Amino acid sequence: MGGEEDLPADIKKEIVTKAVYSARAPKTGDEVEIRFATVVANWPVHHGSGVCFTLGRGEVMEAWDRIVATMKKGETSKFTVPEMYLSGGPDRFREKLPDDGQDVIFEIELVAVRSITDLFGDGGVVQRLLLEEDAYGPSPKVTDEVQINYALALKSAPEELLEERLHVDFRMASSSLNTLLCSKAIHKALLSMKPKTYVQLTCRSDYAAGAAGDEDRGIPPNTDVLVRIELVQIYEFEDAGKKAFWEENLVMKKAIVTVPSRLCPGFDGTWCKVKVLSAKVGEEEKVTEEIMVNTIVGNGEMCDALEGACARMRKGEVALVTVKPIPSLHTPGIPSLEISAGAGDVVYKLEMVDFGHPPPEEGPSDSTKLLEFCQKQKGRGSDHFKAGRVRLAYERYSRVVALLPRYKRPLGSSTSVEVFEDPRERKAAEELKNTCRLNLAACALKLDLAYSAARFCDEVLKEDPRNVKALYRRAQGRLGSKDFEEAVSDCKAILELEPGNKDARLLAQKVRQEEKEQLRMQKEQFGASLVRKLA
Template sequence: MSMSDEELPQTGMDMDGMDGMSDDDMGDMPTELPEGVQKEVLTPAPDGSWKMPQRGDEVIVHYVGTLQSDGSEFDSSRTRGTPFVFTLGKGEVIKGWDLGVATMKKGEVSKFTLAPEFAYGENGSPPKIPENATLVFEVELISWMSKSDLFGDEGVILTRITEGSGWRTPKIGSEVLTSVKAEAGEGTLEEHADLEYVLGSEGSALGPIAKACDKALQSMKVGEEVQLKCSKDYAYGDRSPDGATVTIKLSQIYETKDVSFQSNSSVMKKQIVEGEGYEMPQDGAQVTLEVEAATDASGQSLSGFQAKTLEFTLGNGDVCDALECAVSSMKKGEKAIIISSSKAQAAEAQLGLSSLEADMPRFTVSLKDFAKSKEIWSMSEEEKLDFGAQRKEVGTSLFKSGRFTLALQRYKKVADLFNYVDNFKEENKAKAKELKKLCKLNQAACYLKLDDHFEAKGACDAVLKEDSQNVKAILRRAQAQFGMKNFLDCIQDCKRLVELDPQNRDCRSLLKRAHEGQKEEDQKSKKLFATMCKALGKGPIPAPEKAKPHEEDEDFDMQDTAKTEGETAEVQSAPQGGA
């Protein structure tokens, strides 16, 4: 709504330089008012209202203006019965208004007392406003339309039509579900309903309006709707010389993250619908999961698939690893697409998928419900010990069935449960430490099966720190050292173990293999050294005094190698330790 000549807050008149403020004068809207603008809140904004209009927003107000000198009314939108509309911070009104209204919240009524330099200055505005007049305005902020100059050149002006919810906003690379409509005059230039779109993607489906849409979407929340007024440079060029009006609605932000237990991107979860609250099912919780679809990478349904609602205990291995991974990171009501890079992890007999041929299988799932488990912090010492022992047995069962990744998670959680037991009763403290030790040993066994030798060594180190003569820990650490080709360390652990357990055939077998491995490494080093020496002979002749150290170094290496080659041990196959 435009302002009439009778509406005195406007500034399109000669007032000795008091023609309002330019964009540069305003900069960012100030958060504190200067001394010449005094504010008194008459009616606070409703509870929960905290947002204030920003520079460039189109604000709608009612006001009553009076002279401070005699209290006489000189103007009122209420008398006219029509709210007053202006663009905040653009110099369309007197300076005191631009500053004061920027501090208000929706529904607030405030009184502003404006010194002459923030109103109509030395000359006033005859006949109603005398010279050097101090003015009093009672202002009600009814509402505003948020507007933003997206690129700072007035090429794209954003107006917010509907507020969104939540706190998340997409960024470049995020995938969203959006609807976009571009219009010019009375015609539609382009329209996309329920478009799955990746911000910043090359060859964008949005073509010439992609830049403007990407910029707008980065400030939007789910459920938000905005309108963009685009110049031709941000729209369709000469095809639409007057530019275009683009309406965007953001329906969903797809959050894609790695939910695999090993953090290796083997199982990815693409969230379609956010869940409720913040709680997620805990290990051992009863869950209800609806599996709506199973497809390959092209979207074709997998042969044999049967949609089904699964009820199972989380962490027990009742369903395939891909679903186990995903559910542990979901909230009630959440809907997601689960993508597995491993066919074995996604094979699920209950869904008619005992075996899979398709690459990158994916499930569309919804977490309907889960039983809230008792929080660990609220358990007694005895309850923690019982819970830990039960989950350890679940891990052992999974290990025996070859589900090493899932077993590993059970052992990890139990070990973490007893990280701090100093305040336990002495009897319970001993039980907790023993349970933690067993789980650490079994973690090492799982890591060895998964060829993660570094983590296996770490688990063994943790046990040996408390129990330096633990035979299983020494053996499994030796196996891990062998896997990392740390043959000398492996030999050292094996020798130590032979002293503790002379009849340990696994250890003697591993010791022999470690000697053989070290011998191969020594031979490689010897050949490399010989090659280096030949290369040295082709270069400039060294000074006589520098020849001797090279010969001494070679003799030392040869002696050290001979010593290593002389060690022998009995040959046996070394099975990796079980749970």
């Protein structure tokens, strides 16, 4: 694939009709189709259409190989070509060309480019592009799951299909687990395809059924095959729980009807209309009738899992949402499923019918309004916490902390400035942020995220080392992560500040009891001598 700069200096190019930016440019080995007109001394002498050849293989005169390599599909250009480049190829294209040293003008339209690629570089699988509708779309990644149409035929009988399957789910990360013949070749081809692209793979026998053949499919031993595949769509996967600041892999969203938009409702108070199409645990149907829900995302009308998923859906999107069997993710809230901890994952099918216009992801641009907005979101979080919706509270508190950095960098500037220029607003923002961090620690303790609880308290104690609530919750977090020595240290720090603090004394006793219990269990498991060495 070359550009105009790759033409010899004595061949002049003038673009008559420019191709669109995304148009395909041919490379050596591709099949191309052109229309042409030949002009000599301002007199048209020859023209033709439907001329097909393989680029760079010497099937046409040298001039055409050189000049077509600089074009894109849909482009029309004029080339002034010296006589020295007019040799090669069939005589019919050179019949009326001069042999007296005159330049020749070719006006050429590149009608089609059929890309041909040796996928593995050994001639074992040759890919031929048949149709490409979406030149802008993304290509699948190795971790994606895609939907394809698939057809299989013998190379010797291309019109007689041995197998045809439509709307097949193909897992890129586990191509060996797919049941299609030539899965390795299909995986390789898909990595460079875009949605609505249709290709044909000519697969040598060792990339197909091999020396044994495949009697069930009607493939004799040592037989080459043709595989035609169309990339229908790329499923979009997203960890919706992680986007809500929850633990990873709790709520995984797979878009099966995708929408080319970045706009999502989020949790900041946008109304939405969502349809719950089904819910399954294995093959057991948990929701037998469709449920239409009109709600404000994040208000808690739906269960935590659906709140998290809907916050990340686009208008018109249909998604399968796979949720861990943690009871608090499924109830309370629509559809309020009673799921036991030992059950399998729950798979919801949702359709985002409509939603309002969400506020800016970065929050209000005015600092006073930003502070008011964050105070309101903190209030929403506190309401959720009181109602026992700890994950929804965790998301709101996390959102407030994320929206209140101390510094920002204005667009186009290389230096950072204070977000809140007013000292009173700055102080209120820091106090609000630390309150939310302490509340996050309380949520984390409820969710058995002991390490996270201690981390949130660390942030508060950096600015306020004498904060008793932060010391106490950090001690609880350290106890939960079996860091007994540091937990006792935090309790002692509290008692130095408040000698009469009963909660700190009780917690210190609990820490020592659990430390003794752990030591006893280690002795039973490993023996006293080994435990003493480890200590």
